[in-house]
Amino acid sequence: MSGVRAIAGFGRTVADLAATEAFYRDGLGFARVAPPEPVPTAEAEAMGLADRRATQLRMRLGAQAVTFLAVDPPGAPYPADPAATDPVFQHLAIPVRSMDAAMAQLSQAGPTPISRGGPQALPASSGGVTAYKFRDPDGHPLELIVFPDGPPAERWRDAPGLFLGIDHSAITVTDLDAALAFLTGPLGLTVAQRGLNQGAEQARLDGLDDPQVDVIALEPPDPAPHVELLHYRVPATRRRPEASCGPADRASTRFIFAVDPMKGLLKSLGDYGLVPNVARDGAAAFCKGPDGHGFLFLGSSS
Secondary structure, rough: OOEEEEEEEEEEEEEOOOHHHHHHHHHHHOEEHHHOOOHHHHHHHHHOOOOOOEEEEEEEEEEEEEEEEEEEOOOOOOOOOOOOOOOOOEEEEEEEOOOHHHHHHHHHOOEEEOOOOOOEEEOOHHHOOOOEEEOOOOOOEEEEEEOOOHHHHHHHOOOOOOOOOOOEEEEEEOOOOHHHHHHHHHOOOOOEEEEEEEEEHHHHHHHOOOOOEEEEEEEOOOOEEEEEEEEEOOOOOOOOHHOOOOOOOOOOOEEEEEEHHHHHHHHHHHHHHHEEEEOOOOOOOEOOOOOOOEEEEEOOOO
């Protein structure tokens, strides 16, 4: 048993916590949980930040949380000219009540567009959603999404407000088999859905020419929110040196998993051949996935 129970939140490294708070609050309806504060010792140790000044800002959107991390001295900047096919890509998908109203509010925050031509209505073969992708002030991607019907729409039906929460986080991977082996092996996630998205609407959504992308949803025991894999068959995924960035680097993102017990997870990772960084008190551990995406695990050491 891996010990992974649920996605407790997400992490992003940023340059300026005040600018980040303003963008997510005013453009996307996030609310501050607490003022900026030092990163807890166990988490800093696990992420290799014990020798740096690391400050975090926790914000919530509905029931989901994002922890924004600022590090001094800072790491590498976000890569120039990023694309959806880059392995550093990790978006947060935010379901909204009304795409028009959400776009009107978001536009006031000055997002950098990824999608071409505004929100795109995908065909039923690609899920039938209406979606729009863009970047925050640091370059981290996000997606607004409207589910037309079915279980996803039902899941968010009673959520209050315009911006409803975080449905999933998607990562671009270069080796689909390796990514699936990691997530379903030591982490114990379950494949919930598979699809192949393509066509003109997908091209405009991703800001790419003629993409063909495998989309695989994976769920922990508590399935909301969940993980999504994006594997671009066309155009070929570009592997950059920056793909293996660390928590201090601006492009760094993290899944934050709730784990109980931690020893179950550590055994699963060890059996898989990974040795994560573990805090001295055993309450936190950190490792990278096959494409360098960050995974922070929080839980009991017993």
